[in-house]
Amino acid sequence: MKYTPDALSKMAGTGILYVAHALSAISQIKPGLHPVVLRQLGMDHPDSDSLIRPVRTAFAHGLSAAELTGIGWPKLRLITAVMTPGNARSLTVLAKTLPVEVLAGVLGVPLQDPVSHVLTLRLDAVRWKVLCERLYAHGASRIRTGIEGAEEALFKALDLPDYDTGEAGHD
Numbered sequence: 070m071k072y073t074p075d076a077l078s079k080m081a082g083t084g085i086l087y088v089a090h091a092l093s094a095i096s097q098i099k100p101g102l103h104p105v106v107l108r109q110l111g112m113d114h115p116d117s118d119s120l121i122r123p124v125r126t127a128f129a130h131g132l133s134a135a136e137l138t139g140i141g142w143p144k145l146r147l148i149t150a151v152m153t154p155g156n157a158r159s160l161t162v163l164a165k166t167l168p169v170e171v172l173a174g175v176l177g178v179p180l181q182d183p184v185s186h187v188l189t190l191r192l193d194a195v196r197w198k199v200l201c202e203r204l205y206a207h208g209a210s211r212i213r214t215g216i217e218g219a220e221e222a223l224f225k226a227l228d229l230p231d232y233d234t235g236e237a238g239h240d
Contacts, residue, residue, distance in 0.1 A: 089120035130157035
């Protein structure tokens with residue numbers, strides 16, 4: 070199948086697992102098309118990575134596309150969070166037999182992603198550069214998919230209290 074933004078948009082109606090699988094394939098086979106598809110879908114790289122990671126993890130541990138479909142997206146996200154080469158088959162059996170709520174409890178993985186709010190900023194190149202410099206100055210680091218530690222660095226830059234300690238973020 071040839072993946073295009075329109076084809077991927079149509080696939081979204083068939084389930085998140087199909088979109089995750091398609092994004093994973095696009096990012097590996099046609100990396101230049103990946104950003105185009107993300108723009109078309111209104112997604113960014115962190116969104117894409119959160120979909121791609123479980124699929125890639127499952128494939129890396131020998132699960133087939135048919136097994137992923139049989140497990141379903143909610144359970145796949147849960148089992149791949151704790152998957153290792155030694156437990157992949159056992160987790161697959163658990164995912165096929167347990168309800169998702171029970172599986173989450175057994176694995177100790179939250180049912181929902183703990184991130185409850187996402188902020189999208191639309192910045193020109195100059196403002197993006199300034200923001201990145203401030204984030205790097207406050208502990209963030211550049212990685213292939215974006216900026217790691219951006220949230221904590223932003224709290225420090227704004228001198229907002231850390232939600233874990235309650236302390237202000239001054240350096």
